[in-house]
Amino acid sequence: MQTHIKRLIFISVIAVTLSGCTSMKTMEATGGSLADGVIELSYTRSPSETSLFDEQDALKTATKRCKAWGFKKADAFSGEQTSCRDQIGSRCDVYLVTKKYQCVGKS
Numbered sequence: 001m002q003t004h005i006k007r008l009i010f011i012s013v014i015a016v017t018l019s020g021c022t023s024m025k026t027m028e029a030t031g032g033s034l035a036d037g038v039i040e041l042s043y044t045r046s047p048s049e050t051s052l053f054d055e056q057d058a059l060k061t062a063t064k065r066c067k068a069w070g071f072k073k074a075d076a077f078s079g080e081q082t083s084c085r086d087q088i089g090s091r092c093d094v095y096l097v098t099k100k101y102q103c104v105g106k107s
Contacts, residue, residue: 022050027058029065030098037103039065039074044085045095053097062101072105 027041039062045051055076062074077100084092 022052025051025053025097027053027061027099029061030096032065034069037066037069037071039101039103040098041101042096042098045097047092047095051097058099059101062103066101066103067107069103070107071103072107074101074103076101 023045025043025045027043029039030042031040032038041058041062043051043053059074059076062076066072066074080097080099082095082097084094085096086092086094
């Protein structure tokens with residue numbers, strides 16, 4: 001079952017990549033809560049852009065932040081949240097895509 005899901009994800013990523021206007025984004029720390037042990041990583045995109053980010057690179061970034069807070073690692077929450085960062089009139093000009101990570105395992 002796991003192999004089937006990985007294959008579907010791989011095919012989906014390739015299809016999106018080949019469809020044009022796709023860019024790889026770098027997630028950067030944009031928020032979080034030490035009390036909750038949650039890190040937020042985000043990137044921006046335009047309305048016409050289809051974006052992807054390197055999940056493993058993002059997890060490394062989140063884990064590094066969690067370690068600075070005294071945790072052993074980070075686990076990704078499922079899904080991402082997309083919100084409008086810059087609005088011109090009734091139209092969104094720049095979207096902010098955010099993914100949350102839970103810090104786990106006190107050092």
